[in-house]
Amino acid sequence: xxxxxxxxxxxxxxxxxxxxxxxxxxxxxxxxxxxxxxxxxxxxxxxxxxxxxxxxxxxxxxxxxxxxxxxxxxxxxxxxxxxxxxxxxxxxxxxxxxxxxxxxxxxxxxxxxxxxxxxxxxxxxxxxxxxxxxxxxxxxxxxxxxxxxxxxxxxxxxxxxxxxxxxxxxxxxxxxxxxxxxxxxxxxxxxxxxxxxxxxxxxxxxxxxxxxxxxxxxxxxxxxxxxxxxxxxxxxxxxx
Amino acid sequence: xxxxxxxxxxxxxxxxxxxxxxxxxxxxxxxxxxxxxxxxxxxxxxxxxxxxxxxxxxxxxxxxxxxxxxxxxxxxxxxxxxxxxxxxxxxxxxxxxxxxxxxxxxxxxxxxxxxxxxxxxxxxxxxxxxxxxxxxxxxxxxxxxxxxxxxxxxxxxxxxxxxxxxxxxxxxxxxxxxxxxxxxxxxxxxxxxxxxxxxxxxxxxxxxxxxxxxxxxxxxxxxxxxxxxxxxxxxxxxxx
DNA sequence: GAAATAGTGTCTGTAAGACATTATATT
DNA sequence: AATATAATGTCTTACAGACACTATTTC
Numbered sequence: 001x002x003x004x005x006x007x008x009x010x011x012x013x014x015x016x017x018x019x020x021x022x023x024x025x026x027x028x029x030x031x032x033x034x035x036x037x038x039x040x041x042x043x044x045x046x047x048x049x050x051x052x053x054x055x056x057x058x059x060x061x062x063x064x065x066x067x068x069x070x071x072x073x074x075x076x077x078x079x080x081x082x083x084x085x086x087x088x089x090x091x092x093x094x095x096x097x098x099x100x101x102x103x104x105x106x107x108x109x110x111x112x113x114x115x116x117x118x119x120x121x122x123x124x125x126x127x128x129x130x131x132x133x134x135x136x137x138x139x140x141x142x143x144x145x146x147x148x149x150x151x152x153x154x155x156x157x158x159x160x161x162x163x164x165x166x167x168x169x170x171x172x173x174x175x176x177x178x179x180x181x182x183x184x185x186x187x188x189x190x191x192x193x194x195x196x197x198x199x200x201x202x203x204x205x206x207x208x209x210x211x212x213x214x215x216x217x218x219x220x221x222x223x224x225x226x227x228x229x230x231x232x233x234x235x236x237x238x239x240x
Numbered sequence: 241x242x243x244x245x246x247x248x249x250x251x252x253x254x255x256x257x258x259x260x261x262x263x264x265x266x267x268x269x270x271x272x273x274x275x276x277x278x279x280x281x282x283x284x285x286x287x288x289x290x291x292x293x294x295x296x297x298x299x300x301x302x303x304x305x306x307x308x309x310x311x312x313x314x315x316x317x318x319x320x321x322x323x324x325x326x327x328x329x330x331x332x333x334x335x336x337x338x339x340x341x342x343x344x345x346x347x348x349x350x351x352x353x354x355x356x357x358x359x360x361x362x363x364x365x366x367x368x369x370x371x372x373x374x375x376x377x378x379x380x381x382x383x384x385x386x387x388x389x390x391x392x393x394x395x396x397x398x399x400x401x402x403x404x405x406x407x408x409x410x411x412x413x414x415x416x417x418x419x420x421x422x423x424x425x426x427x428x429x430x431x432x433x434x435x436x437x438x439x440x441x442x443x444x445x446x447x448x449x450x451x452x453x454x455x456x457x458x459x460x461x462x463x464x465x466x467x468x469x470x471x472x473x474x475x476x477x478x479x480x
Numbered sequence: 481g482a483a484a485t486a487g488t489g490t491c492t493g494t495a496a497g498a499c500a501t502t503a504t505a506t507t
Numbered sequence: 508a509a510t511a512t513a514a515t516g517t518c519t520t521a522c523a524g525a526c527a528c529t530a531t532t533t534c
Contacts, residue, residue, distance in 0.1 A: 060327060214504075233496085430523055455485080472523095
């Protein structure tokens, strides 16, 4: 090695992923149970999926986040965005720790979640009121709140909720996804004009969704691109 | 200690700060020179101010960022926001490294920058075209680009540029700060209506700025709050 | 009073909000 | 035919863009 070893004490480095979906008209987040061992902090508590960065397995932080995601959900290419980092001397009893938090948007999973043997029990939890009721391990409650805030804020002016639905979906379904995240009803006419004008959907033909009348099915035109609307819903200036 | 020691290899953890100001009608960023020693990576190259997290000195990532900022500029309470993190096995020749990047907005500094003995030479660099010409150490060019993008994007619909000016300032001065960041002229009438309607400024009385006519001076009403405008300038939907 | 800068007024265009209406399917 | 849902139309409102205009100071 060309450079002298850096051998002073280093913080612990972890990655956590806030995984959202919409199911039964509600925004849901995936949580896992901490192992039930007294050698581990927060035994048995609910926590965000995540863990230490493995400098041998993980080429990058994003790769690490995708690995956690794949382990828990089996999904390879969801919407994935960096949320921020939380690091201080007190959040982990094992020492100075910094976590890199990401958030992911997924269509509801058909498969069973706890299928793989290596993973702890994973379960969807509805986001009620302004945050989940439960106490979470570490500072995960704060991270989850930040994720919900970021998501709600971006949903006001982006196409993000489309990533929460299985394709193809109808405009009424998409509107319900927006309403689930925003926790308020939207006007149908305005919503449709706006969604279609934004030009991020492709028609897939009429679908029968068990409704009295058939509706047009749509899919996302480019899953690598989020569309920004010219204005925010409600035009109530809000914080990011 | 209650828990078994975590003693597998850990990534290096650093913090970098992208410090912006507006001077001479241009957006500027503060860069430092890497030490001129072959035992250090990127000797003599320009880099963002930053360095290793010191788990004894720094209570948190933000505290670490503020420490770096204070060391380089002497400024204690600028606008400071988390930008994101960059971590992989290749960005630092010394090993797997993750940096937590922040960006700060400052009024131009009257004081000399390189005053303290412990710090390397620091210097303002204009941001030209879409990024600085110079090669920077590590992946700092990418981080700087992300910071510029984030700043420009937010300036379209927030009061951020007010933090780049010394108080009190006039509306024409504030408009020039917006124009410097956005690199395009704005309409005076629209700008004024919008800035005043956003209600984040307090009048401080008329000022003589060497212009033929006096102008009203303003200061930021609440330096802890950024105001979001109801629409974006230009209404051209842009990425974040 | 000429020049330069500060500040105002007016008209237009775009897109969202509210709400009424039409269209198509099932029972 | 009644009903539930999909889709469209109309009117209003909010606010930015363009551009012309007035006001105040220095020379």
